[in-house]
Amino acid sequence: MKMPLILLLQLGWRNLWRQRRRNFMLLAAILVAVGGVVLINSLIRGFQYDMMEDAVENLTGHVKVLAPGYRDDPSIVQGFELADGWQPSVPTAELEGWTRRVRVPAVVMSERETRGLNLVGIDPADERDLSFLGTVAMSGERLRDADDSHIVLGRELLTQLDTKVGRRVVVITQGADGLNREAGFRVIGAFDAEGTALEKAFAFTGRTALQRLLDTDAVTEISVRLTDDAHSAEASAELARELPSLQVMDWRQLEPLAAAMFEYSDAAIFVWFLIVMIALAFGLVNTLITAVMERVREFGMLRAIGMRPGQIVLQVLVESTLVMLLGLGGGVVLGMGLVAYFADGIDLSAWAQGVEMAGLRSVLVPRLMAEDVVLVTTLSLVLGLLGSAYPAWRAVSVKPLDALRRGT
């Protein structure tokens, strides 16, 4: 004989109201825990994806193509030439943008100081959607085009060189023939990146201007940015097929630390979630046991009038599932509300110095991912059901007449 589900739900719903105060507390606990988990998860996600984007924007792109020897000897000698009108064979729907660059080590001298860095020849128009150069704060002007023979330096480097926008610096670097070139550049702009590392590491000029200085038509890298990291593997394979003599690397290989942090964040989300949920499950079990023990006479009576033990177990499970569903639903709504509230980002600039030193952004924007919400809700339900199993079993482990004897 099957117990009608409607009957179970009806009983469960009314019993919920009967133990109003306790169920309200339980509900509030689930609500806060789930809401908190959803918010914190999306903050961790925000941090995680910021980190990936920083890595990608850090002139890396999702995928990069280099000459095989360039990583050991990063000079123009390890450059390669591309055919006219060459295009990466990545589907346009997956392609955010791409560019070719010349990146060579160089020494920059002002009247007072000398610094070593990477001099990068860029196509300013390409970089707009590709790297941090598109969005970075600038004082002075940006490079006009690939032919622009001015130089853009980082703000920190300007300070170290003790020079200013508008002044000239001298650059020494090695040409394609192996001989040193020395040239004067006027500083037209200074960029202010999130961290000082970028500001000290890079100087930019027009690509063709730099190629002229080095006496070459070669470039040293192709950088490809995709619409989604998920396409990285496929795009890498495609590029490797297209350019068999070159080395194709994705951002995970180029930025192993960031990639490791990215993986670690996945684990952090899961661990954090488990800790909260296990704590919650203990509270749930405790509350349910008290609730069940208080109603032991009722369960005895129900068994006396012909309810099967299994049906009583089911009833307890239905009741706790109802509380959990309410709490989970409310918690997800609360969490999404919090995420929406912080949608503009949480300003960490109070600790900005430490944050910038760590190379992180000073505004943390939460990133709500559907898969995280699904994980939170399903795992909570499973944990909750497991947690209710014991109290439910307690409800039927008392013999009906022992139950009825109590309190008489």
Place this chain on the structure above:
Amino acid sequence: MADDVVVVCRQLSRIYDDDGVPVNALDGVDFDVTRGDFVSLAGPSGSGKSTLLNLIGGLDEPTSGNVVVDGTNLADLDQSQRSDLRLNKIGFVFQSYNLIPVLTARENVEFIMQLQGVHAAERHRRAIDMLSSLGIGDLGDRRPGELSGGQQQRVAVARAIVTHPVLLLADEPSANLDSKTTEGLLDLLRTINREHGVTIITATHDPMVMSYARRRVHLKDGRIESDERAGALTV
């Protein structure tokens, strides 16, 4: 005629363990009840009345001996089958705490029919008919907490008999009632017994309850001390 015997108990014993001390709650009882009878179990406190009722209802298991209810040996049934037997053949009325607190009187009466899978419209009609035939038709929408003890007992009786059980077991049904209410309840039980042919076994200390029974069984120390028909008191 075996057909007319609803309950057969043979050499029924139940030994409880009271902190290591064995308590002979029932001690080799032979006890049969014929169909349509109204039996009262009397005896001092601790004599084994409730124990016997619980064993007959399959709520407890004998240490030794046998219980057969309406042709079914309870020893052959598992927990769920015993639940089903109670659901379909046995009505219970206890001293107190008979009703599901979150359901109204009518819903309580409907509950067992719901478990049995009776159709909604029919179950509704039967519950309302039953409540009004017990004189509490106007209380159907109240929850147990809004009913007096006597009213609650009536609802419990209504629920117990609405499914036409073979057997009604009542353990101290009048313990929490005043004598006037008790009389009303007993009139009700007598009517059910006579008009619906429901066999009733009740455990009681209450002389008034005993006076309504057709057969009085006296227990002492887990044994049957006397067993008499009260023809003169009933019609």
